[in-house]
Amino acid sequence: MPQYFGKLQTTEQPWSIIGAVESIDKTDRTIHFNCTNSALKISILAPNLIRVRMWPNPPQPGRARGHRPYNGGQEIQSQPPLSKGGQEIKLSPPLSKGGQGGGQSKLHSVTLPDEEWEIVPFEVRETAEKIEIETAQILISVKRDRPAIECFDKSGKPFATDCERAMGWRAGATAGWKRIETDEHFYGFGQRTGLLDKLSEVKTNWTTDSLDYNSLTDEMYQAIAFYIALNPDRAYGIFFNTTFWSQFDIGAETPGVLRMETRDTELDYYIIYGPELAQILATYTQLTGRMPIPPKWALGYHQCRWSYESEDVVRELAREFRDRSIPCDVIHLDIDYMRGYRVFTWSPKRFPDPAKLIADLKAAGFKVVTIVDPGVKYEPEADYEIFDRGVENDYFVRTADGKLFHGYVWPDKAVFPDFMKPEVREWWGELHKSLTDIGVAGIWNDMNEPAIAERPFGDGGEHIWFPLDTPQGPDDDRTTHAETHNLYGLMMAKACAQGLQKLRGDRSFVLTRSGFAGVQRYSSVWMGDNQSLWAHLEMSMPMLCNMGLSGVAFVGCDIGGFAGNATAELFARWMQVGMLYPLMRGHSAMSTAQHEPWVFGDRTEQICREYINLRYQLLPYIYTLFWEAATTGTPILRPLLYHFPRDRTTYHLYDQVLLGPSLMAAPVYRPGVEHRAVYLPEGTWYDWWTGECYHGPTHILAYAPLERMPLYVRGGGIIAIEPVQQFVEERAIDSLKMRIWPGSGEWTLYEDDGHSFEHEKGVWATTNYQVYFEGGKMIVEIAAREGEFAICDREVTVEVVGVGEQQFTDDGTVRRLIF
Numbered sequence: 001m002p003q004y005f006g007k008l009q010t011t012e013q014p015w016s017i018i019g020a021v022e023s024i025d026k027t028d029r030t031i032h033f034n035c036t037n038s039a040l041k042i043s044i045l046a047p048n049l050i051r052v053r054m055w056p057n058p059p060q061p062g063r064a065r066g067h068r069p070y071n072g073g074q075e076i077q078s079q080p081p082l083s084k085g086g087q088e089i090k091l092s093p094p095l096s097k098g099g100q101g102g103g104q105s106k107l108h109s110v111t112l113p114d115e116e117w118e119i120v121p122f123e124v125r126e127t128a129e130k131i132e133i134e135t136a137q138i139l140i141s142v143k144r145d146r147p148a149i150e151c152f153d154k155s156g157k158p159f160a161t162d163c164e165r166a167m168g169w170r171a172g173a174t175a176g177w178k179r180i181e182t183d184e185h186f187y188g189f190g191q192r193t194g195l196l197d198k199l200s201e202v203k204t205n206w207t208t209d210s211l212d213y214n215s216l217t218d219e220m221y222q223a224i225a226f227y228i229a230l231n232p233d234r235a236y237g238i239f240f241n242t243t244f245w246s247q248f249d250i251g252a253e254t255p256g257v258l259r260m261e262t263r264d265t266e267l268d269y270y271i272i273y274g275p276e277l278a279q280i281l282a283t284y285t286q287l288t289g290r291m292p293i294p295p296k297w298a299l300g301y302h303q304c305r306w307s308y309e310s311e312d313v314v315r316e317l318a319r320e321f322r323d324r325s326i327p328c329d330v331i332h333l334d335i336d337y338m339r340g341y342r343v344f345t346w347s348p349k350r351f352p353d354p355a356k357l358i359a360d361l362k363a364a365g366f367k368v369v370t371i372v373d374p375g376v377k378y379e380p381e382a383d384y385e386i387f388d389r390g391v392e393n394d395y396f397v398r399t400a401d402g403k404l405f406h407g408y409v410w411p412d413k414a415v416f417p418d419f420m421k422p423e424v425r426e427w428w429g430e431l432h433k434s435l436t437d438i439g440v441a442g443i444w445n446d447m448n449e450p451a452i453a454e455r456p457f458g459d460g461g462e463h464i465w466f467p468l469d470t471p472q473g474p475d476d477d478r479t480t481h482a483e484t485h486n487l488y489g490l491m492m493a494k495a496c497a498q499g500l501q502k503l504r505g506d507r508s509f510v511l512t513r514s515g516f517a518g519v520q521r522y523s524s525v526w527m528g529d530n531q532s533l534w535a536h537l538e539m540s541m542p543m544l545c546n547m548g549l550s551g552v553a554f555v556g557c558d559i560g561g562f563a564g565n566a567t568a569e570l571f572a573r574w575m576q577v578g579m580l581y582p583l584m585r586g587h588s589a590m591s592t593a594q595h596e597p598w599v600f601g602d603r604t605e606q607i608c609r610e611y612i613n614l615r616y617q618l619l620p621y622i623y624t625l626f627w628e629a630a631t632t633g634t635p636i637l638r639p640l641l642y643h644f645p646r647d648r649t650t651y652h653l654y655d656q657v658l659l660g661p662s663l664m665a666a667p668v669y670r671p672g673v674e675h676r677a678v679y680l681p682e683g684t685w686y687d688w689w690t691g692e693c694y695h696g697p698t699h700i701l702a703y704a705p706l707e708r709m710p711l712y713v714r715g716g717g718i719i720a721i722e723p724v725q726q727f728v729e730e731r732a733i734d735s736l737k738m739r740i741w742p743g744s745g746e747w748t749l750y751e752d753d754g755h756s757f758e759h760e761k762g763v764w765a766t767t768n769y770q771v772y773f774e775g776g777k778m779i780v781e782i783a784a785r786e787g788e789f790a791i792c793d794r795e796v797t798v799e800v801v802g803v804g805e806q807q808f809t810d811d812g813t814v815r816r817l818i819f
């Protein structure tokens with residue numbers, strides 16, 4: 001892939017740099033800087049959020065709509081076109097793109113339009129040297145002679161400060177340069193391999209089928225151009241608002257300098273001040289959207305394989321789970337359920353009666369999720385409805401010369417819907433009716449980077465994508481694949497989620513492999529084709545943590561590893577780690593050894609059962625974390641730095657993780673290991689298994705035989721636990737246990753019916769718990785239940801670990817318990 005990419009590079013011309021400010025204009029939200037060779041616009045969208053946009057040589061009033069970037073007086077379009085395998089690449093989008101030099105919202109933007117932010121007060125001060133803008137939280141300063149943005153918090157500490165050259169452009173590219181402060185570390189960047197902190201790395205944003213990925217892989221399935229910069233004083237975030245190919249160089253080329261570059265003709269980014277990470281993510285997800293609360297069953301265990309290839313195999317699989325009392329809620333059907341890989345069909349031989357199969361599985365408590373790929377089999381005159389309708393309505397991608405684009409995927413020669421067109425999304429969404437009508441409860445979107453081979457399968461050949469000048473989108477909003485490549489997976493997931501929303505009366509589950517910033521609005525995400533290797537088990541945690549720090553909380557990796565064969569030991573350790581993944585799904589590839597929890601013998605089976613049981617016990621706690629993520633953008637799985645941002649030791653701590661605020665895991669990622677070092681940050685910590693108490697900051701050596709994944713709870717931690725069920729909706733639960741560890745803390749339990757949309761109308765319940773010491777006693781205060789969701793009186797046991805238990809019938813009224 002990288003050599004293919006090389007052809008996308010711009011010519012290595014010197015950068016033109018933004019010139020002096022000649023004048024400014026102010027509106028109620030925006031300061032326009034008229035510079036000698038460019039225009040700069042800073043919009044104040046919230047006290048901690050600004051948007052920066054820069055256009056090289058904006059059009060004069062009366063010029064055509066759109067903006068034509070210049071370079072040293074030469075229009076970019078007059079540069080020799082770059083070529084990719086003989087095809088021309090148009091570097092600038094067509095004029096229909098909403099630039100207008102003053103720039104309103106972009107047509108393909110995923111962010112909340114500026115006009116939708118409430119107007120907030122800010123002050124503008126002008127001196128001979130600079131222009132200062134002050135909000136309730138931050139100060140932004142722009143020098144007149146060399147416009148560079150400097151930001152300061154209220155105590156005068158700098159953040160997100162431009163380097164000397166600040167902003168610039170050259171043929172087909174714009175860029176910004178930020179200073180990397182001493183002791184600053186970088187997180188987020190969407191889906192990334194390697195460890196947590198991305199300092200000294202280069203991160204490209206271009207969705208790619210990155211199978212065989214490893215620690216050095218750059219382009220991944222997901223492209224999310226967002227990062228969080230943290231030092232012990234504060235954290236801030238930057239969202240690079242471009243759908244074109246873009247890249248961050250985080251001090252790799254020039255230490256101390258972060259370059260962000262895009263193949264777009266304007267520079268557009270947001271700065272989000274914290275100082276805490278929670279505030280950054282709250283604002284970032286206000287900007288790009290938050291996830292809906294998924295159905296509670298989607299938080300249970302999912303079992304998948306490429307493939308459970310026939311009805312008999314699937315029935316047998318379901319039976320095994322129930323016979324062995326291993327909880328499981330969801331069975332995924334991979335590509336072999338289809339007739340010759342034709343999307344929205346069933347193989348009559350292998351799945352003769354899918355409706356009956358799904359109904360029987362439902363009776364046994366299983367939901368069915370089917371895979372849907374974007375590639376539609378090219379099959380004229382064969383009565384393949386999807387192909388015929390798509391061609392008839394011109395729904396498939398055509399190249400610039402008007403030819404139907406085709407490539408090769410599972411069904412071999414295939415064509416691809418243009419999901420940038422609203423009518424195509426609508427059509428595609430409706431196609432799911434054939435699946436939902438027979439009871440399919442969720443959809444798994446795959447190969448949507450899009451992943452396409454240039455030659456028939458088995459014939460070798462590179463992966464390709466649509467030519468970059470391929471027109472995409474509706475006629476009145478036409479753009480090119482160069483601008484929308486990164487959006488293909490996101491738009492497919494959107495079509496799917498919106499279709500399911502209309503078709504099913506209940507909440508659905510959507511999973512996608514590719515996505516872009518804001519994907520959390522439509523879908524959960526898994527990390528694609530990982531491998532059954534200890535290194536991949538270890539890499540999964542920082543990868544998922546960085547996804548969470550990029551606004552995508554509902555994430556998981558294939559438990560056991562997709563490619564290759566896990567050993568019993570690797571599988572057992574992976575199930576322990578997988579119990580912490582927000583999306584807990586086991587999956588494995590064709591031609592690999594089976595990876596179900598029971599295939600490795602009794603000992604491994606027992607470990608799997610125990611940790612899946614633990615997952616099901618923790619569901620009230622985990623479901624509350626999903627609610628939090630849906631309402632505030634907070635990650636479910638968090639690196640320790642999320643809660644301990646002043647503690648430098650956490651900055652590189654990639655192998656321990658917090659599930660929510662209280663539960664910390666220190667899994668084992670190597671074979672034969674029975675002990676591991678664990679870092680406990682400041683505060684009191686309790687061993688989940690033994691109740692032993694520790695005082696941080698400290699390092700301890702944890703005993704971790706195969707049966708045990710070290711788990712700790714913070715003092716004052718409150719964790720809701722329910723009895724194990726074999727599937728989430730097995731029975732009405734009439735008891736709840738609140739486990740509380742001595743200390744002071746607070747936590748709010750969230751509940752609703754777990755499957756309908758009633759919670760959107762206020763039919764939910766929250767109960768706030770507070771715990772503290774008073775006069776040598778532990779006090780537990782339970783506030784009156786809020787919300788309209790009715791909960792039958794139930795037995796609640798409050799256990800203060802190591803102290804004692806009290807029981808009461810929970811009727812939702814206030815209580816004060818003394819221990």
Ligand code: GLC
Nearest residue numbers: 306334335371446513528529
């Ligand atoms: C891709 C997916 C994988 C799936 C396979 C067959 O490799 O990433 O999860 O099993 O295709 O559909």
